[in-house]
Amino acid sequence: MKDDVLYHFGLGTATHNLPAMFGDVKFVCVGGSPWRMKSFTEYIAAEIRMEDPESEYPNICAGTDRYAMYKVGPVLSVSHGMGIPSIAIMLHELIKLLHHAHCEDVTIVRIGTSGGIGLEPGTVVVTKKSMDATFLPKFEQVILGKTVERNTDLDQCLAEELLQCSKELNQFETVIGNTMCTLDFYEAAVVCVTLLDRLKGDQMNGSHEVLQSYQLRPQILVGNYIKKLLKAKAGRSCNSATV
Amino acid sequence: MKDDVLYHFGLGTATHNLPAMFGDVKFVCVGGSPWRMKSFTEYIAAEIRMEDPESEYPNICAGTDRYAMYKVGPVLSVSHGMGIPSIAIMLHELIKLLHHAHCEDVTIVRIGTSGGIGLEPGTVVVTKKSMDATFLPKFEQVILGKTVERNTDLDQCLAEELLQCSKELNQFETVIGNTMCTLDFYEAAVVCVTLLDRLKGDQMNGSHEVLQSYQLRPQILVGNYIKKLLKAKAGRSCNSATV
Secondary structure: OOOEHHHHHHHHHOOOOOOHHHHHOOOEEEOHHHHHHHHHHHHHHHOOOOOOOOOOOOOOOOOOOOOOOOOOOOOOEEEEEOOHHHHHHHOOOOOOOHHHHHOOOOEEEEEEEEEEOOOOOOOEEEEEEEEEEOOOEEEEEEEEEEEEEEEEEEEHHHHHHHHHHHHHHHHOOEEEEEEEEOOOOOOEEEEEEEEEEHHOOOOOOOOOHHHHHHHHHHHHHHHHHHHHHHHHHHHHHHHHHHH | OOOOOEEEEEEEEOOHHHHHHHHOOEEEEOOOOOOHHHHHHHHHHHHHOOOOOOOOOOOOOOOOOOEEEEEEEEEEEEEOOHHHHHHHHHHHHHHHHHOOOOOOOEEEEEEEEEOOOOOOOOEEEEEEEEEOOOOEEEEEEOOOEEEEEEEEEOOOOHHHHHHHHHHHHOOEEEEEEEOOOOOOOOOOOEEEEEEEEHOOOOOOOOOOHHHHHHHHHHHHHHHHHHHHHHHHHHHHHHHHOOO
């Protein structure tokens, strides 16, 4: 392929220097709402001490309104809209982008909001396995007329590490469980906060402030995880420099 | 139900006077991109001579970034993102909104862009029947563990009327055909323009200007249809006033 147009990002190999723009990416955090992904970028910038008081963190996908994308240091933050088709279109172009930029050892985490079943609203759920609409742990995809069944286990080590991180934080209840309608892709995790308990109704009655504080929870957990990993990596490179 | 919170619109029966805001709506035009729906509102305002040089057509859903919504006279314009789940969440709240606002005789038209199969890029397609990923004219939905099969025929009279409108315009090639991945709902139509022929590749290589001009085509066709209907209606009420 001569050029690769990443249409829904408004980016491409012929028009953008993808290795220069994205070569240092180690974490990709994705979530439904563009606004939430911008606010996560501001949050993580302060957490990893890379905030720039001059920067407004411009939307890298400003040439389109399909998705929004922000970057601070090694952390890329991308919105994915709602539903599997919307996130699938985004991931398709994201994985091509990471490939073209020669990125290595990238961890992808969805930080989102969701409904919950039998959980207190505000509970943070780290996904172990995802399920389809019939509550079976599978994802069926039709490729050239043939139905292909995909495994829906998420990275169990990563899920356990995130749960461990949450225990250290000790700020909110986190459970490890199964989530509906997520995608199966390697070295990836899903950390969601439940906004309501579907067994009790489907109306979002919580005040704006309460819902807002819930939405911060996955960000705090994943922010803590990223900080820990970057610190460990800095420690390692420090050690190897002194050896 | 006491209050109904239309969460993804940032609207609700307790917080907004929905009959006052939306009671006069007769046409709802929906499309993937928020930017395109705003530009359609500006276009239709001029077409139906309701443009207001003072108005910037504010986003009615400004309290959320899930969807964008604009209104001029009887025409409501709403973005729906990408994929069936995203449009389904929007339509669920739209139909409740129209109900709460006591709207009657509303026509819903999706004006969109799509891939095409064996069609010249830029062809406008008026949907007769929609198909699933296996190219069968059905839409399966899982409701409380049971798979329910939905009919995917769209309103045939409305489709023919839109095709007739296009013939009168005589500006671009329009075909009546089947479209993948649309939803079945009453008194509704889908008018899409194909941006590429999937049989020849999946890269969006067209220049920005060419793709832009393609995207206008469904708007021009539906704009013409709305104008025609409003004129006929004005004629009828004029006649009944003189009798």
